[in-house]
Amino acid sequence: MTASDFKARARAVLARLLPWLRPHLRPRTLLVLPPLFLLYVLVLIPFTPGIRDIRKAKVDQPAQIYSADGKLLAEFKPTHREWVSLKEISPQAIDALIATEDRRFYRHHGIDFGRTASAALHTFSGDRQGGSTLTQQLARNLYPEEIGRSQTLTRKLKEAITAFKIEAVYSKDEILETYLNTVPFLYNAYGIEMAARTYFGKSAGELDALESATLIGMLKGNSYYNPVINPERALDRRNIVLGQMVKFGHLPAAKLDALTKRPLRIDFERQTEEPGRAPHFAQQLRKWLIAWADDNDYNIYSDGLVVRTTIDSRLQTMATNALALQGNQLQSIANAAWGGRGGCANANADLAHAFIRETSDYRAAHDGGMSDADALKKLSTDRAFMQTLCENKTRVQAAFVALDPRNGQIKAWVGSRDFTQDPFDHVAQARRQPGSTFKPFVYGAAFERGAKPTDTFVDQAVEIPVKGAETWRPTDDSPPSGRPVSLRDGIAYSKNRITAQLMESVGPARVARLARDMGVRESHLDEVPSLALGTSPVTLKEMVSAYGTIANDGSYIEPLLVTRIENRDGEVLAQFESAPERALSVDATRKLVDVMRDVVNRGTGTMIRTRFGIRADVAGKTGTTQDNADGWFILMHPQLVAGAWVGFNDSRVTLRSDYWGQGAHSALPIVGDFMQRTLRSHLIDARVRFDTQETPGKWQTFVTRLRTWIDATFSKAPKPAAPKNAQTTAQHPARAKRAPAEPAAEVTEAPPQSPVFTTMPPILPALGETASAAQAPSEPASAPRQ
Incomplete structure (x- = not known):
């Protein structure tokens, strides 16, 4: 002009x-x-970002997340961006930016008054133009909430004030570097580096004049000039940028004609972040850390926090590998059961139609006037549509978590088979019925009230009335035997009828309360008799936490994600540990651990011993829900508790196999493989054992001491003289064995009794022992379903 x-x-x-x-x-x-x-x-100055906030943005150091053994797990960046220095950016991209967006960039101090006046005149005359400098645009990009986006005088003044502050803190090169690293380019790509990778498959330093002009041209309107969706507009805008570069001396004029005739050459590929070693764990940790940072006036994206987590990268790798191995095997079984890829319609037409009706494609067809039959026919014959639908529905999912019961520290966390394919976290977010893995809470509540592992119930048909006119009738795989079954055998062989009778004696409210005290604290538990068989959905994290309470002698410790947080200089800002809470008495817990040993020694979890060769002192429980929709297994070692769940996102889909659908065959191999690797690598001690010796109570201790005092005080019997060869016999026990022995009287061996309750009357008559104390518990004829 x-x-x-x-x-x-x-x-x-x-x-x-x-x-x-x-x-x-x-x-x-x-x-x-x-x-x-x-x-x-x-008046507006206090309502704009302060110098301290601007300096933080300039540093831009995201929180770094480390494992307990010092491996980097993740970095918490605000956007999908990789920061590069100005020297690593193509000079032609910088020239294109200055020529197009702010040609007097190096001559103003945040506001270009001449350009602002010119823009105002154009706007008043009906030709609306922008007059913002790069510094003003940076202010908007960095502080959108403080400055706002509305076209008002207040917003423009806030923008100008912030621009002046930025110029006071940043050098010109730093402003350019920050601008180019923070500007958005669609498809979750922020900054020139990610834009170059997304649209051209190269780094920012390799951009030529045409590519630089294309990307800088997008800044006028990302969507409008999107080279993927709107290539013609992007081409025209690119040529305008090239013209500006020639006009202000950044390109020779002789090259302009040839350059503008060149086509767009886009090599588009969405950029995805690397999932890292423990992506689901990092996802949960980010939520927790944001809340902590807000409460303590820190920014997880710019303050350079260093977070030391409880995850052990070695155990995490073992867990990931074990889950992947078993998941792949189960997927091949699922594919065969559902007729191969895209074959769910042939395997179950009714269920396939239900899947179709739940899709957006069906809703669109139905809303467009198609009848239900026509829409189903159209979509069911679409091979690509059905293949995608069936693959999504019949994709096997699994989850795994392990923690140290002594301190609650989570050591491994795998939320799905593939985070990029299914980021949904099946450890902490998915609530599924736990099946028989819930039974230990019933037995624990009974032991707390005085029951003994040798107490018995008759294996008979059970009918328990519930609210209304309904009756609950739990069943097992085998018909009722009519024989007494001990509580030890009831949990070892996962007998539903025995557990149901025990639940009726203890009461659902008491069992639910104990489960909450032991760790099931986030999910709702219905206080009904069927709760004994795990009908209330819970998370895997809650269940493993509760089993951690069992392994920790009955003391609950809240699961811990982080041990400490440091600043960028290594100074400790906060340390974390969980305090123990008594949930179950020591005696009851030790009885529970002892009977749960039998699950792996001779019950439903024997594969831990037979297939994986684990000889350490472990105890656990299998679990399978109705129609084999969910498979569970949780294993306890004094130093590590590990649990796995296997199923499908849609509970209507199962492995369609009574063998593979059981937790003992679907979830147990994941835990068994993991524990085998852990023991072989000596990350836990195979020699450590659970202490299941019962400790006498106060009354028993008092009685014992009283008897000892009475015997010592009032006994008049002379002490027997020691035999002359006593010392020799003690020193040479083999020689004593060769001495002739007197004939012994024939005795009948009685079954072992609990030392605490041998001389005490029954504490719980309501438990209704159905066999005399001298009657040995009978073992079920066959191992039922879990």
């Missing part, structure tokens, strides 16, 4: 403004306006 053109346009704008200004152009009014404007600017 020439000077004469500018004057003409200015006169035209004034001509339009004078009719409105004339009534207000009084001398006193004009004198008051400047002080009022200055006062308004001063």
